[in-house]
Amino acid sequence: xxxxxxxxxxxxxxxxxxxxxxxxxxxxxxxxxxxxxxxxxxxxxxxxxxxxxxxxxxxxxxxxxxxxxxxxxxxxxxxxxxxxxxxxxxxxxxxxxxxxxxxxxxxxxxxxxxxxxxxxxxxxxxxxxxxxxxxxxxxxxxxx
Amino acid sequence: xxxxxxxxxxxxxxxxxxxxxxxxxxxxxxxxxxxxxxxxxxxxxxxxxxxxxxxxxxxxxxxxxxxxxxxxxxxxxxxxxxxxxxxxxxxxxxxxxxxxxxxxxxxxxxxxxxxxxxxxxxxxxxxxxxxxxxxxxxxxxxxxxxxxxxxxxxxxxxxxxxxxxxxxxxxxxxxxxxxxxxxxxxxxxxxxxxxxxxxxxxxxxxxxxxxxxxxxxxxxxxxxxxxxxxxxxxxxxxxxxxxxxxxxxxxxxxxxxxxxxxxxxxxxxxxxxxxxxxxxxxxxxxxxxxxxxxxxxxxxxxxxxxxxxxxxxxxxxxxxxxxxxxxxxxxxxxxxxxxxxxxxxxxxxxxxxxxxxxxx
Numbered sequence: 001x002x003x004x005x006x007x008x009x010x011x012x013x014x015x016x017x018x019x020x021x022x023x024x025x026x027x028x029x030x031x032x033x034x035x036x037x038x039x040x041x042x043x044x045x046x047x048x049x050x051x052x053x054x055x056x057x058x059x060x061x062x063x064x065x066x067x068x069x070x071x072x073x074x075x076x077x078x079x080x081x082x083x084x085x086x087x088x089x090x091x092x093x094x095x096x097x098x099x100x101x102x103x104x105x106x107x108x109x110x111x112x113x114x115x116x117x118x119x120x121x122x123x124x125x126x127x128x129x130x131x132x133x134x135x136x137x138x139x140x141x142x143x144x
Numbered sequence: 145x146x147x148x149x150x151x152x153x154x155x156x157x158x159x160x161x162x163x164x165x166x167x168x169x170x171x172x173x174x175x176x177x178x179x180x181x182x183x184x185x186x187x188x189x190x191x192x193x194x195x196x197x198x199x200x201x202x203x204x205x206x207x208x209x210x211x212x213x214x215x216x217x218x219x220x221x222x223x224x225x226x227x228x229x230x231x232x233x234x235x236x237x238x239x240x241x242x243x244x245x246x247x248x249x250x251x252x253x254x255x256x257x258x259x260x261x262x263x264x265x266x267x268x269x270x271x272x273x274x275x276x277x278x279x280x281x282x283x284x285x286x287x288x289x290x291x292x293x294x295x296x297x298x299x300x301x302x303x304x305x306x307x308x309x310x311x312x313x314x315x316x317x318x319x320x321x322x323x324x325x326x327x328x329x330x331x332x333x334x335x336x337x338x339x340x341x342x343x344x345x346x347x348x349x350x351x352x353x354x355x356x357x358x359x360x361x362x363x364x365x366x367x368x369x370x371x372x373x374x375x376x377x378x379x380x381x382x383x384x385x386x387x388x389x390x391x392x393x394x395x396x397x398x399x400x401x402x403x404x405x406x407x408x409x410x411x412x413x414x415x416x417x418x419x420x421x422x423x424x425x426x427x428x429x430x431x432x433x434x435x436x437x438x439x440x441x442x443x444x445x446x447x448x449x450x451x452x453x454x455x456x457x458x459x460x461x462x463x464x465x466x467x468x469x470x471x472x473x474x475x476x477x478x479x480x481x482x483x484x485x486x487x488x489x490x491x492x493x494x495x496x497x498x499x500x501x502x503x504x
Contacts, residue, residue, distance in 0.1 A: 032318050033314065033317065033318055034317060034318070034320075034321045034322050034328065037322065060417050060418060060419060061417075062417050065324065067416070067417050069419075083417075083419075087450070088299070088300040088303040088304060088450070089299045089300065089302075089303040089325075090296050090299060090300060090420040090424075091296075091417075091418065091419045091420050092419060092420075093419035093420070093422075103420065104419070104420040104421060104422045104423070104424050105296060105300055105420050105424055106300075106434075106437065106438050107438065116442070119442075120437070120438065120440070120441070120442050120449060120450070121442060122442045122443065122448050122449070122450075
């Protein structure tokens, strides 16, 4: 009989202790998960003068919190692609010699439509729309 | 006079705390003498470099300021304005690299002499945990100067964590302190580097050293075969300890030489809106993994290349850690044992991948 009472008390203590542990661990783990910050709702950004932008060159533009790569082709056309490599999050660059988008981190290559041509990138880069209004370059997210 | 006061102090302590077991232990500790005896020094050198890390790390803490707008500037201040700041930072960086080098050498020497076998399984496991934490030290410390290379290395490193099935995304967010690598990541890495890792490293280091003291030095198979009366030993104290000390002084000199002749560049400040610079490379001890990831195609059957790479490396690391618990029948007639072959293949793989990484 006394053994049973001991068992009963022990399991009660065990369950209580476990519950107590959860009330400590849960807030501690939740604390480590960063709160979601409000994302700036950016649909378009201005990227400076179109005439002042040299042909066959590029620039990284801040699009909200995301980088976007703006390219003026050798023919003088503008195009904009997501600047973040789909492979491992590095920021890509425009190769003036091969006229391709290149990521230095793991040698990923995209064409100017954003298609992943070679190397490890698993997906294409998202396209942005570029308009030039009164010499002002305007980049907008593509209507889905 | 000096000897006299030391024995007086020992007596004083002995009458109060009974330290004679410690005295007997030190007097009886011995180290086997054989052709692989040099391997016994590798762990000690690693320990010495860890001590250098703790001291120089605490010194750097006096001036370092974490934060997107202050980290890079404070490191620049340390290396340009602070008295001997350049020296302390260079020693810290070089010592980190040498520590990992010696830790790897120590690990493989233990592997090839089969020192991990019963009863030393937990010494091996605690050592592996220490090695993983040392790599964590390297990875987190690398970001702290907040320069361009560190920024992209951290982006890539934490993004890889994201491909781990099920928990990857949460883990990545917790590591980064948000969706992207920002000042929040820097704060977290700082905390990991100066508080979390030191705490756990100390715990596992004490365990590791305790196990070694408790069980004594491992004797390789070739030494065990020698008849008892022909085995040669050297007393740990003072013979081995003095050789240890001499080696530590030599390593310290190499360390200072490297810090003086090959300083670590600070580079450009991290810019979250700049392209990754050409020729970007991770630290050499991550190179073989980095290089392997480059060779895996984007998709293998239905799995993304990255996920495959992470799974294979994760699994291989786990198996490596559990090596002492794997029962492999030693073939009596075989010239070379299966485990030795596996070890040679792994070393060859790491060496070849690392060289390829630097050739590109």
